[in-house]
Amino acid sequence: MTAAPPGISVVLPARNEGDRVGATIASALDAADGPAGVEFVVVDDCSAPGRRPEVGDAAARRRTTVIRSARHLGVGAARNLAARHARGRILFVTDAHTRFSAGWDRAATRLLAPGRILSVTIADSASDWRGHGCRLVVPYMGTRWNTAPPGPAPHVHVASSAGTVLERALFDRLGGYDEGMVHYGGFEPEFSVRAWRAGAEIAHTTDIEITHRFKPREEVASFVGAARTAIVHNCLRFGTAHLPESMILEMVRLHALEFPEHIRAALALLEERGAWRRREELAATLPHDFAWFVRRFDLLDQIGRPVPEQ
Amino acid sequence: MSEKLRQIMTTVAEDPTALRELCDDTPALAERFGLSPEEHDRLARAERLAPRAPGAYMSITLHTITITADRGL
Numbered sequence A: 001m002t003a004a005p006p007g008i009s010v011v012l013p014a015r016n017e018g019d020r021v022g023a024t025i026a027s028a029l030d031a032a033d034g035p036a037g038v039e040f041v042v043v044d045d046c047s048a049p050g051r052r053p054e055v056g057d058a059a060a061r062r063r064t065t066v067i068r069s070a071r072h073l074g075v076g077a078a079r080n081l082a083a084r085h086a087r088g089r090i091l092f093v094t095d096a097h098t099r100f101s102a103g104w105d106r107a108a109t110r111l112l113a114p115g116r117i118l119s120v121t122i123a124d125s126a127s128d129w130r131g132h133g134c135r136l137v138v139p140y141m142g143t144r145w146n147t148a149p150p151g152p153a154p155h156v157h158v159a160s161s162a163g164t165v166l167e168r169a170l171f172d173r174l175g176g177y178d179e180g181m182v183h184y185g186g187f188e189p190e191f192s193v194r195a196w197r198a199g200a201e202i203a204h205t206t207d208i209e210i211t212h213r214f215k216p217r218e219e220v221a222s223f224v225g226a227a228r229t230a231i232v233h234n235c236l237r238f239g240t241a242h243l244p245e246s247m248i249l250e251m252v253r254l255h256a257l258e259f260p261e262h263i264r265a266a267l268a269l270l271e272e273r274g275a276w277r278r279r280e281e282l283a284a285t286l287p288h289d290f291a292w293f294v295r296r297f298d299l300l301d302q303i304g305r306p307v308p309e310q
Numbered sequence B: 001m002s003e004k005l006r007q008i009m010t011t012v013a014e015d016p017t018a019l020r021e022l023c024d025d026t027p028a029l030a031e032r033f034g035l036s037p038e039e040h041d042r043l044a045r046a047e048r049l050a051p052r053a054p055g056a057y058m059s060i061t062l063h064t065i066t067i068t069a070d071r072g073l
Helices: A020-031 A058-062 A075-085 A106-111 A168-174 A187-197 A216-241 A243-256 A263-272 A274-283 A290-297 B002-016 B018-022 B026-034 B037-049
Strands: A008-014 A038-045 A064-069 A090-093 A098-100 A115-126 A134-137 A141-147 A163-165 A203-210
Touching: A008 A020, A008 A064, A008 A075, A008 A106, A008 A203, A020 A038, A020 A058, A020 A090, A020 A098, A038 A263, A064 A075, A075 A168, A075 A187, A090 A134, A090 A243, A098 A168, A106 A115, A106 A203, A134 A187, A163 A168, A168 A187, A187 A203, A187 A216, A187 A290, A216 A243, A216 A263, A243 A263, A243 B002, A243 B018, A263 A274, A263 B002, A263 B018, A274 B002, A290 B002, B018 B026, B026 B037
Parallel strands: A008 A038, A008 A090, A038 A064, A115 A203
Antiparallel strands: A090 A163, A098 A203, A115 A163, A134 A141
């Protein structure tokens, strides 16, 4: 007799996370109402020896698939790879250094619907801060956290990758995260905007809380320093794919002024990785344009001006 | 416009003079690529979005995803 497939697949990209992976999985199993219905798919994104994912508990190991990549994929491609190996109807996308709130699996199953992505509440493990999804910053193409839950309408621009829940069928229909982006930064806001443009909705919930280990400032500086060109490229690719044409050059200049040492390499990557082709593909296939998203949220640019239609 | 934008971005990637124009001499860039006054105006006003003081934009650029006081990512 073949075991029933799990209802929920928790997908975790892990690069140099070591035993944090096992602790994350243990937390999810302990907090689940129905741990038997949960599996974990971990993509070891080319971790250094000695810092590969560790899952110490035998019962947790039986529920976990670890896929090791010999080359650095980046978080988007790693999540996509994990999703391809997932068997659950529901994907719970999170990070490898998180903790789950009680009953998270039941709440996810109850709140999810076809065409709906759940943005779950993100708590900081070292303070009482909480994030309730993010809002888009244009034309920078970054995000800012919402620090309070949305009002009566639960919708948010962007679901954090530390807590994004959706049906696997929807993830597949959207095409997963954009693998034209590189390594790190910008994946989930792009995914979220594309999801809205594709006709999905992103609803925030406070019924599920993921406690996340945020990096301390010195760790952030070192990490972002190493990833800066990739982050600039990903922001530019995000904007090239979605912004009205009249804002694209403004976005490029904004990044050029701020990151003059990275902009040329980022622009070369943009051309190399087919950003303009991506823009055309999305325009041809998505039912809504970016102007629809702007109207949907009354979005203004980052200094409060109207966002142009074209 | 798409082709022109693409050409500008490719040129900036390859030519340091074009990058300098993009950052500090937008009229020269506009003339070189035939930008309309409206297009140039929008480009020039990007200055208002980008304070030049190092670190002035930390609340956004520390990370495109997360920032909480002294912690991020």
